[in-house]
Amino acid sequence: MGIGIGELKSMLERYRKSNVSIASHSIGDADFIGSAIALAEYIPNSKIIVQDKISANVERILKQNGILLKTDSSLGNPDLIILLDVNNFQNCGTLQTELSKTKKSILIIDHHHPKAEERENVITFDQEEYSSTCNIVYSVLKELGFKLTQKSAEMLLIGMVSDSAELINSTPKTFMHVSEILDYTKTDYADIVEEISYNLNSKEREEIISDICSSSKENISGILILYGESKLPAHISADFAVKAGADIALFYSYYKEEISISARMRHSTEKKRKIHLGEIMGKCAHAINGTGGGHSCAAGAYGPKKEGYKDFVKEFKEMVSATAAVL
Numbered sequence: 182m183g184i185g186i187g188e189l190k191s192m193l194e195r196y197r198k199s200n201v202s203i204a205s206h207s208i209g210d211a212d213f214i215g216s217a218i219a220l221a222e223y224i225p226n227s228k229i230i231v232q233d234k235i236s237a238n239v240e241r242i243l244k245q246n247g248i249l250l251k252t253d254s255s256l257g258n259p260d261l262i263i264l265l266d267v268n269n270f271q272n273c274g275t276l277q278t279e280l281s282k283t284k285k286s287i288l289i290i291d292h293h294h295p296k297a298e299e300r301e302n303v304i305t306f307d308q309e310e311y312s313s314t315c316n317i318v319y320s321v322l323k324e325l326g327f328k329l330t331q332k333s334a335e336m337l338l339i340g341m342v343s344d345s346a347e348l349i350n351s352t353p354k355t356f357m358h359v360s361e362i363l364d365y366t367k368t369d370y371a372d373i374v375e376e377i378s379y380n381l382n383s384k385e386r387e388e389i390i391s392d393i394c395s396s397s398k399e400n401i402s403g404i405l406i407l408y409g410e411s412k413l414p415a416h417i418s419a420d421f422a423v424k425a426g427a428d429i430a431l432f433y434s435y436y437k438e439e440i441s442i443s444a445r446m447r448h449s450t451e452k453k454r455k456i457h458l459g460e461i462m463g464k465c466a467h468a469i470n471g472t473g474g475g476h477s478c479a480a481g482a483y484g485p486k487k488e489g490y491k492d493f494v495k496e497f498k499e500m501v502s503a504t505a506a507v508l
């Protein structure tokens with residue numbers, strides 16, 4: 182069942198004193214963590230669920246802000262499950278099975294289409310007029326008259342700015358909320374942008390440039406794909422490759438005993454081709470015996486089977502080429 186902001190407000194009010202588990206897609210990003218921290222402040226008996234890991238960049242941001250985030254890896258036995266920044270169970274990594282089976286009430290708060298799980302126990306707030314989940318959570322907490330701490334408001338701001346690619350993919354609400362929080366926290370916008378950027382030193386930037394130069398480049402029906410190894414975390418090379426001109430970038434790096442693969446895509450490519458990287462990464466993840474998922478333009482996968490990367494790329498390219506063929 183779909184609801185509007187008024188119903189979302191009364192639902193949160195109703196569950197304020199309840200036990201709530203707040204979860205999200207696999208490899209939580211700044212939008213999930215920002216909105217989860219703010220919501221957890223409103224609902225004291227809540228816990229934030231991270232089923233696998235949060236992105237390296239968000240870990241760094243938390244550390245820089247001195248936020249020690251307490252998380253749990255399983256849903257437990259809550260009165261309500263809130264899913265933030267995701268509108269289906271497939272993208273929820275290892276939580277997928279549990280979410281599909283549970284009879285507990287699930288509230289989805291998201292800003293992505295196409296939507297969404299249609300089940301008896303699922304209530305959905307999913308509106309694209311918000312450019313991030315942080316914008317939705319900010320709106321509803323404002324409606325509730327809840328005063329956030331400075332730190333939580335800043336985390337919401339970071340989520341809003343990073344999810345909108347520094348306000349490029351924005352709506353009128355994005356600008357209104359960002360300006361209100363900047364005013365409330367007395368933060369400089371430039372500091373926030375710097376905080377979410379990677380802060381790379383010259384050696385690291387040299388590595389990125391060399392990884393992008395030595396990556397494979399293929400043009401599939403007008404879509405320029407770059408793929409290869411990244412010595413830094415893969416999402417950094419993928420981000421830079423898109424900034425350098427790739428339509429889609431797919432990079433891998435080794436992380437402990439795993440291979441971690443990141444995909445990024447230009448927003449104009451998403452609009453023209455209707456490609457959803459999160460779905461594709463989820464489908465290809467079996468090649469590395471792992472899991473994958475994420476957003477339409479930013480997604481990841483990881484798994485233990487390092488030698489599966491070639492098969493992963495092959496399938497990935499086939500799926501991209503299949504979407505192009507439909508046009």
Ligand SMILES: [Mn+2]
Pocket residue numbers: 212213266312313314344
């Ligand atoms: Mn988001």
